[in-house]
Amino acid sequence: EVRLVESGGGLVQPGGSLRLSCAASGFTFSNYWMFWVRQGPGKELTCISQISHDETTTYYADSVRGRFTISRDNTKSTLYLQMNSLRAEDTAVYYCTTDLRVSGLWGQGTLVTVSS
Amino acid sequence: QTVVTQEPSFSVSPGGTITLTCGLSSGSVSTNYYPGWYQQTPGQAPRTLFYSTNTRSSGVPDRFSGSILGNKAALTITGAQADDESDYYCVLYMGSGNWVFGGGTKLTVL
Numbered sequence: 255e256v257r258l259v260e261s262g263g264g265l266v267q268p269g270g271s272l273r274l275s276c277a278a279s280g281f282t283f284s285n286y287w288m289f290w291v292r293q294g295p296g297k298e299l300t301c302i303s304q305i306s307h308d309e310t311t312t313y314y315a316d317s318v319r320g321r322f323t324i325s326r327d328n329t330k331s332t333l334y335l336q337m338n339s340l341r342a343e344d345t346a347v348y349y350c351t352t353d354l355r356v357s358g359l360w361g362q363g364t365l366v367t368v369s370s
Numbered sequence: 371q372t373v374v375t376q377e378p379s380f381s382v383s384p385g386g387t388i389t390l391t392c393g394l395s396s397g398s399v400s401t402n403y404y405p406g407w408y409q410q411t412p413g414q415a416p417r418t419l420f421y422s423t424n425t426r427s428s429g430v431p432d433r434f435s436g437s438i439l440g441n442k443a444a445l446t447i448t449g450a451q452a453d454d455e456s457d458y459y460c461v462l463y464m465g466s467g468n469w470v471f472g473g474g475t476k477l478t479v480l
Contacts, residue, residue, distance in 0.1 A: 358418025
């Protein structure tokens, strides 16, 4: 079965850190760019980060640049998002997806709540 | 900053046809923007309907179609069914790794 499964979300205090993971199965993970997309409480969707299949290229939204780091381990078919200096406005459901240009697989999401 | 525009809400009668659109606050949408369409019901992850304008994702019924109409990307539902009642989002690629989602359209089937 082709699927993406996120994990690592939870409740964290402002200024704290979390590391999200996204485990891929059923397809050749190393062939695809991968994305992190988040959906805030108002339901707005935002593409916050992308990584090329070989990790040589990464992109970040302005809202997370310098605080979040995307990475991947193709030997484990796993995508990561290290989130530091978290703010209340980072509260959202975080989804991993395959390359939005050429495919459309989404995970079920993991909820991150930043609150004291 | 360019905004991706969608109708906030739409209603359609069962069996009817509806076209949702995805535009730009400035300029025209073309295939170069790799338009994508997603369906989301409450509590669920988005489900991809189309990517790259009109490439249908696996399992999507052919009563859904994606296209460019005029200066916008379009999602057409022919023969609407009750379970098409959902939020629909589009996304456009602005270049340099910048993907922007629209605010979504809430579709009611009644």
